[in-house]
Amino acid sequence: MVLAWHKGIIIDIQNESPTVKRFWIQLPELEQFHFIPGQFVTLDLPIAERRNKRWRSYSIANAPNQSNIFELVIVKLEQGAGTTYLFEQASIGTELLVRAAQGVFVLPDQLDKTLFLICTGTGIAPYRSMLQYIQQEQLPHLDIHLIYGCRNEEDLLFKEEMEAMAKQNEQFFYHPITSRSTYNSKRGYVHAIYESLCSDLPVAHFMLCGWRPMVDEAKERIIKLGYNKTNVEFELYG
Numbered sequence: 001m002v003l004a005w006h007k008g009i010i011i012d013i014q015n016e017s018p019t020v021k022r023f024w025i026q027l028p029e030l031e032q033f034h035f036i037p038g039q040f041v042t043l044d045l046p047i048a049e050r051r052n053k054r055w056r057s058y059s060i061a062n063a064p065n066q067s068n069i070f071e072l073v074i075v076k077l078e079q080g081a082g083t084t085y086l087f088e089q090a091s092i093g094t095e096l097l098v099r100a101a102q103g104v105f106v107l108p109d110q111l112d113k114t115l116f117l118i119c120t121g122t123g124i125a126p127y128r129s130m131l132q133y134i135q136q137e138q139l140p141h142l143d144i145h146l147i148y149g150c151r152n153e154e155d156l157l158f159k160e161e162m163e164a165m166a167k168q169n170e171q172f173f174y175h176p177i178t179s180r181s182t183y184n185s186k187r188g189y190v191h192a193i194y195e196s197l198c199s200d201l202p203v204a205h206f207m208l209c210g211w212r213p214m215v216d217e218a219k220e221r222i223i224k225l226g227y228n229k230t231n232v233e234f235e236l237y238g
């Protein structure tokens with residue numbers, strides 16, 4: 001299927017952490033931007049001659065909200081062509097081509113199993129969209145655990161929002177963990193958290209999002225715990 005490209009305008013940029021910026025992009029030709037929580041967009045950035053060398057994908061970080069504006073959270077990579085452009089040249093008012101939302105990393109049809117949403121860094125983006133959507137639509141669900149790894153506390157994106165969500169919803173559990181410093185008396189990686197929560201093998205579905213080292217290790221460990229591959233989905237950022 002050929003997906004449409006739309007004109008997008010960056011309408012706001014905020015620093016979210018020392019290495020992450022949040023971008024708000026409007027699609028002025030559309031009345032409403034349609035997507036499923038968890039999907040991503042592709043941006044055509046002016047960083048190369050060949051079209052396919054200019055494309056970079058980013059998960060949509062907010063739930064559908066009947067507007068034509070969406071949010072992205074993007075981490076700056078050393079020597080990354082796209083992120084250097086987005087961090088150093090793009091500004092409010094910059095126009096970009098945006099491809100229609102795509103991707104199959106979306107919530108299961110039925111939330112009838114314990115759901116583990118595991119991520120690092122900007123990998124929280126699709127989960128924020130899903131969690132906002134669950135809250136907005138009041139979807140019935142079993143326990144949902146967001147297990148979120150970053151280097152330091154200041155890198156934890158949407159921390160206050162996730163804490164507030166966990167206070168409001170007794171079936172949503174927020175487990176932040178930092179690897180380079182201690183936060184909430186804990187320090188380490190995401191893996192020990194789901195392993196301890198799954199020691200008695202609850203019926204569960206796992207979603208993994210972020211960079212390859214974490215995703216590969218989590219896949220392996222979850223299978224080793226005794227779960228089936230069909231209950232593990234992932235979105236690889238690179």
Ligand SMILES: Cc1cc2nc3c(=O)[nH]c(=O)nc-3n(C[C@H](O)[C@H](O)[C@H](O)COP(=O)(O)OP(=O)(O)OC[C@H]3O[C@@H](n4cnc5c(N)ncnc54)[C@H](O)[C@@H]3O)c2cc1C
Pocket residue numbers: 040056057058059060072073074075076077078079080081082083084122123125235236237238
């Ligand atoms: C479905 C999907 C969703 C995604 N969602 C997000 C998201 O929500 N947020 C997010 O931050 N990212 C996301 N990504 C990753 C994103 O698409 C880009 O890959 C990322 O932003 C890096 O792009 P870049 O152009 O800056 O890096 P590239 O130029 O593509 O470089 C990639 C890597 O190679 C290294 N590199 C490049 N040139 C050199 C060089 N000369 N020497 C040494 N190393 C070099 C860079 O440091 C970088 O680590 C997603 C990816 C996918 C596939």
